[in-house]
Amino acid sequence: MSYDTLDIERRGAIATIWMDRPDVFNAFNEQLIAELDDACRALDTDAAVRVVVLGGRGRHFSAGADLHWMRRAADSSEQDNLADSRRFAAMLRRLANLSKPTIARVQGAALGGGTGLAAACDMAIAADDASFATSEARFGIIPAVISPYVLRAIGPRHALRYFQSAERFGAAEAKAIGLVGEVVALDQLDAAVGRLAQALLACGPQAQFAAKELIAAIGGRRIDDAVGEETATRIARQRATAEAREGFAAFFEKRPPAWTAT
Structure with a gap:
């Protein structure tokens, strides 16, 4: 995969998507959005990739929307903004x-949509x-488009504050509010990830x-009979998979499971 705004780095089964616009603090525009969408699609279907890390080159993760993109949006029609x-x-x-699991690797500024990108990943580690x-x-x-992911991470109470105050x-x-799971010194960020x-x-x-x-x-669902039945069905289905059989066999035979060889 070759992109103008991204750099894809592979180390074994780990693929890192680097937003690669350090001169504008990895602010995103139409091109970065399209290329990030394409990179996610490609890595999702790549069986050799087991974990995807999202990071930003340079001092900052992402400063949010590119100023030129914002200016174009301000001058565009409602229909163009909708698209x-x-x-x-x-x-x-x-x-x-x-x-597959996704990790946000965050350093420096993660503002606006940058916060949204961190929240959209399954987990996040910050410097x-x-x-x-x-x-x-x-x-x-x-912050409408990022709101489902930020709300999922921090909950409505914290969102009510930060969506309205825009505080940094x-x-x-x-x-503390659940947006990231771990904070480390900047020079320890790669090791933690x-x-x-x-x-x-x-x-x-x-x-x-x-x-x-x-x-x-x-x-978010109420714990009732329907939830109990669904969870029972899901674990029964998973226990019947070849992966589960291999996992149990590896445990009892005191050996690594087959998937660790990939």
């Missing part, structure tokens, strides 16, 4: 629904210099995808 927003929404949905904001209200707009907050606050990626590679890939589907299906 633009639909493309952005489709890219975020593809990233969030990837069939201690990272800062976040849903800054749209400062421009008289709302640091890595420690991001961890690597450790998490290795932990993910030790687990069954089909089980990981089934776990993502389980969370999507069960999250």
Whole structure:
């Protein structure tokens, strides 16, 4: 895969998508959105890839929307803005629904849509210099397209504050409210991402995808007979897979499971 705004780095079964516009702090425009959507599609169907990391080259993860893109949007019609927003929404949905684990590797600024990108990944690790904001209200707009992912990460109470105040907050606050799972020194960021990626590679890939589907299906629902039946059905179905049989066999035979060889 060859892109103008991205760099794809592969190390074994781990693929890192680097947003590669450091001169504009990896701010995104129409091209980066389209290329990120295409990269996610390609990596999702690549059986050799088990874990996808999203990062930004240079000092910052992503400063959000490119200023030229924002200026064009301000001068565009509602219909043109709708088409633009639909493309952005489709890219975020593809990233969030990837069939393999995704990790956001965040340093420096992750503002506006940059916060949305971090939230759309399954998990996020931030350097201690990272800062976040849903800054749209400062421009008289709302963080609508990123809202499902940010709400999923931080919940409605924190979203009510940050969607309306547009305050910038640091890595420690991001961890406290659930936006990132771990904060480390900047020079330890790659090592921390690597450790998490290795932990993910030790687990069954089909089980990981089934776990993502389980969370999507069960999250937020009332615990009743229907939920009990659905969870019972899902574990029974998973136990019957070849991957589960291999996992149990490897455990009892005290050997690594087959998927760790990939």
